[in-house]
Amino acid sequence: MDIESICVLAPPADHGGIGRYADQLNSRIEEQSDIEHIPFYEEIGALDVAQAAVRASHYDVVHIHFEYGLFRPKLLYAWLFFPLLFLGTRLRGTSVVVTLHEVWTTRTVGRIQYVYVWFVHLMLTGTASRLVFMSQSAKDDFRPRNITESELIPHGVDIDAVRDIGVSNARDIFEYSTDETVIAQIGYVSRRKGTDTFLELARRHPEYEFLIAGGPLRDEDLPYFERVIRESPENVQVTGVLSDASFHAAFVATDVAVLAYRDIRQSGILNWCFAYGVPVICRSIDRFRALCARSAPLQLFGDGDEHPPIDTALSMVLDDAETRGPAMRDFGERYALSTIADSYVRLYRSIR
Template sequence: MKVSHYFEFEDHVTGGIHESVVHQRKMLDREGIEYTTEATLDADVLHCNLMGPRSVWYAKRASDRGIPVVAHTHVTAEDFGDSFRFTNALAKPLKPYLSRAYRLADALVCPSEYNRGVIEEYTDTPTTVISNGVDREKLAGFESLEDEYRERYDLSPPTVFLVGHVIKRKGLETFVDLARELPDIDFAWFGPLDLSLKGRETTRLIEESPENCTFTGFVDDIRGAFAAGDVFLFPTHEENEGIALLEAMTAGKAVVVRDIETFSWLDHDEDCLKVDPAAADDETEAFADAIRRLTDPTLRERLGSNAAARSESFSLDAIAERYRSLYESV
């Protein structure tokens, strides 16, 4: 069996989608599945990770030739907005485009049950849930970087942190407001800033953030983020899964998430703390209460340990065989 494992715009797309593709290819290697990263019809299966125009062209021709098509549903209109400049304007026409594109596939891969529920409003194409997974090898030895990264960014424990592109949708406003509300606690967001690609409101939030709120920009070794951080704060408004969250759990960090459907699989006060702003009079204060609770090292240790145990089922080794089963089924 040979797979055309194609990632359109591979040289330009970063963040979670890029990481997911890296994970997938590691899993195909683990399973001994032969694949090429080129879009080609000289394959038994065409697997498209991003349904751009070139992928759509190949998907149509693959169908004409009887070659099964698998497409990943990394992108939805729901999680496209509040990301980069112009994405809000593009989100509305994106849904009908994706509906047509996803219908070209014989099978869709959804990174979570939540994502599958969203996609069912786009098309009746059969779906399979396969997590993006977490690469435990990538995080190996992160503890050794603690002193270096705390000193580099002048961070004192317990540091509240987040990892990933700095975009409004991921809860940027909440992150900054919390830093302002809790001036004695250091907040650090590790990840590319790309201010030229950001909207005016996002740029303002970053530039007017308080002194205890650090935006590191790109870091050369992302393990340093998990070494320097103590509490992973993820107030995202919309997420298909969240690889950085899985990484934080794998690293044994206490986690605070917004109580949205994506994270329904997490258990409050067992492997995370969930904050439901709708149930509180003040969103910032509700998140602040959770952060204050986690200044207790005993609670951080308990939640972090439980999170690490929960993350084991998301390891690449635990997931890899699902791709073989999917390819064989189509």
Template sequence: MKKIAIIAPKDSETNGIGSYTRDLSESIERNSEHTKEKILTEIVHLPHKSKNPLRYIRAVFQSYQTGDIVHIQHEYGLFGTGAVYMIPFFLSLLIAKKIFTIPIVITIHEGLNPDLVSGHLQEIKKYYILFLNGMIVASSDEIIFLSTQSRDRFQVRSGSVDSQIIPHGSPISQTYNMSKEIARKKLGIDTESTLIVQPGYISKQKGNHLLIEIAEELPEYNFMIAGGTSTSSTPYSEYLRENAPSNLEITGHLPEERFHAAFIAGDIAVLPYKTVEMSGIVNRVNQSGIFNWCAAYTLPVVASDCESFCSINEDWDCIELAKEGDPSDFSKKIKSLIKSDQHQDYLRERLRQYRDNHSFRSVASKHDILYRQL
């Protein structure tokens, strides 16, 4: 039996990494039931918005006491403002690695490089990112990226990084068996209306504010932002609420059953993700867990023509693309798709093929192979 300690945030405290880790952990254990050597996983939670570096260090040593392999789900924002707590975390990881000689796997959910920084103290920020990335590489025995875009964004001081790409899975087995009528009742939506949904956490890079203009341009349809923020309120979420037209509902954080109901109740999902600058860093979405949920439910998607979605479409032609940051183009594409049952059926079939090829079962199998090689 092999035990994997996965360091990750709690499911309820992040922008999807916690739920990704939970789904991955469950799929790995289910897959291993049919193998000679069973794999067990235990999730060691990163502290949430803690300013105590000892709590990050404690997570490292707890994982070494738990697992034969340590697997870290990494995103810079999980380590405080400016990712400052990456320093004590990874320094303690390097020390523990020398003492215990346990393999370390790191999944990088979003990569950064010096070209993405701007504003005040730009040169210092560039070297700081290279320093952080260098600690990641020095600590790891294997690095996983969720997309080629994330891998291409990641840069170290010199040379290349040995890594592999294991895409974000489509969680088919976690979908709810619920009728559209019941789903709409749970959300308080008229069963006869046309509903366009944007599920998931609220953030600027997800372009939630664009739904304000889109909803104003399409008053004949109902719109819903089915999600909230990881905290009770932010200036951005307050802006959305204050400016939302009458046909745009913002639900706030949803319990799990109602979150799933949003995918079933919707006629179309809209993902107007866009590149934004936050705290002097250019942020863009390089992979989308929400898109994979849409695929799991075969819910037709209108999404930004960002690099990530364009890359998926090159292989699968399963997304209706609209110009990034252009509400009018989104409105045009949404209206056209709503009026074409034939095109909706085509996208559903292409999404079905995509999800079957990217199931969490196949993703878990790739992790299983990796763990057994270490």
């Protein structure tokens, strides 16, 4: 069935990885259907949240890019937003798609707090016509189950958005020469991304240059970021939040990217590494293990016997960088954003 109008509720493109991803996805979907992006982010107030819910219900399809931080404080705005959206969409026959960019579990918030999160999940599920998970592990973790239909649509890689930047020009931005080895953590800095592990690695390897290409996204991350600056050894450069041009240049300037994340369900930074062909070492967590099971050319590291320690993983990837880079790019092309956009358009049409 043809769709006359689609409304996307997501953060703006300059409000973190989810907003940037939603904006990229919108640009591909616009090639097939009319779409309007209603900015939805944590700084807006209760009245804005209510107006967004009412306004969204006037479209054929509402697509929500969900993360818990959008409904702060303490998910209280979810209790305002979802009941209003439920009433409006049911009265007008509007379909609702919810893409879950993260899924909290008892490991994330603890057992007592999770009871509260479970009821928010119940509201979300009761409102949605279809849930979309980006990984099988996120789908397996989500509770309650089997209330509404769900689909698995992976995070797309925006191959077409890669900038044509020379390595020398990219390194000039960060004041590195082309003969230096640059190890980078790219993206917003927060505790759960394991920047302390990155700093420990830098202390053990003064022969390399280390780049923390990013800063804090939220005020609550600022104390941790300031601690990172204080504790950084001489071979670590900390940029703070980057401009869009410098953000892209960071990937071109990097020999190996480090993703020491402790818990994450999807990573826009990893997808940019696929797009730019940047070799990556990742902590052995569920999301990255699941990608390796699909033949993603990632090098996992860990503390046990299953995977090598981070120092060994780094040496392995540096020794094999010439083959790992093209392999990263090839894997990214299998999940090109245009293909993912087609999947969403088919989903929109199937639920109308």
